[in-house]
Each structure stands twice: as C-alpha cells, then as structure tokens.
Amino acid sequence: MDELDARLQRIGQHHFRAKFRLRGRDRAVVDLRGIATVRKHAEDLIAARLAPAEPRNDGRQTPYRGHPVFVAQHATATCCRTCLARWQDIPAGRALADAERSYVVEAICRWIVGQYTPKLPPT
Template sequence: MDELDARLHRIGQHPFRARFRLFGRDRAVVDLRGIETVRRHAGEIVERRLAPAAPRNDGRQTPYRGHPVFVAQHATATCCRTCLSRWHGIPAGRALDPAEQAYVVEAICRWIAAQYAPKGPPS
C-alpha cells in the first residue's frame, strides 16, 4: 500500500466521507464511457474548479452528484481547497501546480476504481 492508498483509507474512515458510493447515473457514466474518459473529465474539472488560487465559490463549488468525479471528490476530500489543505497537506491560497493537479486526479480515479473492486472499472 503506497502513501496515497494509505491516505485514502484514512479519509474513508471518516463518517462523512465513508457515506459516498457510486450508484445510478454516476456509476453508469463510468460503465458507458470508461475510466480513461472519466480520468480526462477529472483533469478538466480539477483544472477549472479546484486549481485556481481562489476558486469561485470555494467550499461550495462541488455538487454531490451529477458526475462520478463529483462523488469521488467528496469521498476523497478533494472537493475544495480547505479539504485539500486539511486532508492532503496542499496549502490553499495559491494555484495548484501540475504535479498537485495530477495527484488530485489520481486520488479521484483510485477511489472510483476501488468502487469496482475486485474486478476494476471498464476501460
């Protein structure tokens, strides 16, 4: 288990974060489009909604459903800059660099893949 997996496991133990699962339409998006398309969507969402130094509506910019990435953001505490700071040690108040954006996308996609364990998500 690497550091990210250990961190996601700890976050998943939190009662609020543990409630999230992929169901219904959110799961159907992964089923129909595949994990690589969802990874690309995650990159776009993170870049647009989370990466700026002062995201618009920070703390309220991530819906609870409507796309598997949104659900995964809440489950992995990558939903706002406050959660990124508290749970992942990525400070708020400055733009995310490309490595930090890639880290957030990887956390989101690992959680989505774990929702399909042991078989894994469709390609």
C-alpha cells in the first residue's frame, strides 16, 4: 500500500466521506465509457473547476452526482480547495501545479477503480 492508498483509506473512514458509493447512472458511465475516458473527464474537470488559484464558486463547485468524477471527488476530499488543503495537504490560494493535478486525478481514478474491487475483511 503506497501513501496515496493509505490516505484514501483514512479519508474513507470519515463519516461524511464513507457514505459515497458509485451507483446507478454514475457506475454505468464507467461501465460504458471505461476508466481511460473517465480519467480524461477527470483531467478536464479538475483543470476547469479546481486547478485555478481561486476557482469560481469554491466550496460549491462540485455537484454530488451526475458524473462518477463528482462522486469520487467528494469521496476522496478533492472536491474544493478547502478540502484539498485539509485532507491532501495541497494549499489553497495558488493554481495547482501539474504534479498536483495529476495527483488529484490519480486519487479520483483509484477510488473509482476501488469501487469495483470487493473489499475483503482484514485477516
């Protein structure tokens, strides 16, 4: 387990973040389009909605449903700059660097892929 997996596991234990699951239409998007297309969507959405130094409607820019990336953003605490600062140690007030954008997209995609992997109880 690497650092990102450990962080996502810790975030997933928070009572608000733990209730997010990939269901219905959001899951169907991944089934139909595939994770590669969803990753591209994540890259585009992060670039437009989260990467600027002061995103429009920060704190309210990410819907709770309508696309698997939106659900994953809430589940991984990558939904706004406040959550990025609090949970991911990425400070607000400046544009995201390319490496930070890649990190956010990777966190989102790992969570989505994890929704397809059965969770085994600890041994």
